[in-house]
Amino acid sequence: MATAVETLEKLERRMTISLPLAEVRAEVEKQLKIRAKTARAPGFRTGKLPMKMVEQQFGYQVETSVLNDKVGRAFSDAATEHNLKVAGVPKIEPKENAEATDFVAFDATFEVYPEVKVGDLSTAEVEKSTSDVSEAEVDKTIDILRKQRVHYHVKGEQGAHGDGGSDLTAKETDRVTVDFVGKIDGVEFAGGKAEDYAFVLGEGRMLPEFEAATVGLKVGESKTFPLSFPEDYHGKDVAGKTAEFTITLKKLEWAHMPELDAEFAKSLGIEDGDIGKMRADIRANIEREVRNRLKAKNKDSVMDALIKVSELDVPKALVEDDIDRLMEMARQDMTQRGMNVKDMPIPRELFTSQAERRVRLGLILAEVVKENNLQATPEQVKAQVEDFAQSYEDPKEVLKFYFGDRRRLAEVEALVLEENVVNYVLGKAKVTDKQVAFDELMGNNQQQG
Incomplete structure (x- = not known):
């Protein structure tokens, strides 16, 4: 009893x-x-x-x-x-x-679970982001795809793509192969010497002073110059010190980007090499990515608004359980990256704020769904899976992947449910549209350079 x-x-x-x-x-x-x-x-x-x-x-x-x-x-x-x-x-x-x-x-x-009081959604303020995909974005993406397929030829040697021009000195975008040796107070130091070391000028792989000294050299030429290591340089033995380097240019290659032609289109999966189809495919992929990023951005905005208009106490037990889940996810992620985390302590407090927000939102969403009958329908779930499948080579396999496992399908249902809540709130709240620049939305990943 x-x-x-x-x-x-x-x-x-x-x-x-x-x-x-x-x-x-x-x-x-x-x-x-x-x-x-x-x-x-x-x-x-x-x-x-x-x-x-x-x-x-x-x-x-x-x-x-x-x-x-x-x-x-x-x-x-x-x-x-x-x-x-x-x-x-x-x-x-x-x-x-x-x-x-x-x-x-x-x-x-x-x-016990709390009473969740969702306030008047008509008073909620939500900033809704929008963004456009222009031909400039398609061109920019094509340039990036071409750069990813760049190949190098020895400067001055005639080949199928020419000889790289009459200027036989090293310049930005060239790939150089050098020997170098560095000394501090006349003594060589660990990591300061290499032979046949290759890098591309302008990619920022070497310190600026090193790259600047390489620019203008011809094959066989050497140069001696001072190089000051930053105070926060990863090599603690040389951080903040000035070394004297001598470099010798052994090989100089120029970058050739593939032409924007049928062969390039075929390399991207366009069987008949049609440039127009290639551009249409690239635009469709960009638009899908933009749509997904806008959806995520606007979802965060809606969730922030829901938190502001809702009142509830958050059960500590649920937060602690979610901290455990987040810590385990972090360990798995680090393990997959090749890190040894077996004995690595991970402070729980790193995840407290995130876990508290996740639990709070979960309780609020459950209440909004229950009050307004916003459950995911089978038709919505199917449409979401089909949307996922469009970005894969074999859409049928993607459909089989999701519909063959109830847990995976439950994850899709959760996404659809969240989208239902987002759309519902956007229909009730005070919404302000905000135009977001394409590069800003994409995190500058699409910028050239």
Whole structure:
């Protein structure tokens, strides 16, 4: 049986669960007799151990199991009886200062789900971002795709694409191969020497002074120059110091970008090499990416607005559970990146704010969905999966991937549900349109240079 529910603080509750000792002992004895049938010990046949030995061997384990089972069921029954929506796992401990009676008592401390009050959405202010895709963005993307397929030829040597011009000195965009040696106070230092080292001028792979000294050299020429390492340079032994470098240019190659022709279009999967089809495909891909980024940006804006107009207490237990999930996700991500995180401590507080927001939003979204019947429909889920599939070579395999696994489909349903909430809020709130520059939306990933 359970006592009345006691309110401790906000969402925290406590109840005392009492179990008749006779009932517990009877169940323990029953379980021990079952164990006795298969129990083994040196000198005894299976199932022939004296009960006293069975009790010594399994008594504590069986008693703990019986108590856990009975307390768990009693708590569940009491929660149902009191119409409690329990958040997280209750903390159950033997009751302190319990009087010796025919009952064994436990205190169950737990949290309940909060009442969520979503305010007047017509007062919510949401900034809705929009962005356009012009031909300039298509051209810029094509240039990036061409740069990704750049290849190099030795300057001055005639080939299928020419000889790179009459200027045989190193300049920006050229790939140079050099020998170099650096000295500090006349002494070579670790990492300051290399042979046949290749890099592209202008990519920022080397320190600016090193690149500047290389520009203008011809093959076979050498140059000696001072180089000051920054104070925050990754090599601590040389950080903040000035070295004297000597470089020798051994090979000079010019960059040739593929022509914008049928062969280039075919390299991007356009079988007949039609440039117009290639541009249309690139535009479609850009527009899909822009649409997805705008959707994510506007979703964040809506979620911020929902938080502002909603009132609720957040269960600590749910936040702690979400911190555990975020930490595990972080560990998996670092492991996939090749990092050894087995013994690496990850502070929980790094994830507290994010977990609290996620839990808060989850509770708010659930309330908005319930109040306004915004559940994801099968048709919406199918349309979302088909949209995912468009960006893959074999859309049928993508459909099979999602519809063949209920958990993956549940993830899509969650996305659709969020989108339903976003659209609903945008239809109610004070919405201000904001034009976002393409490069800003894409995080400058599309900029040249």
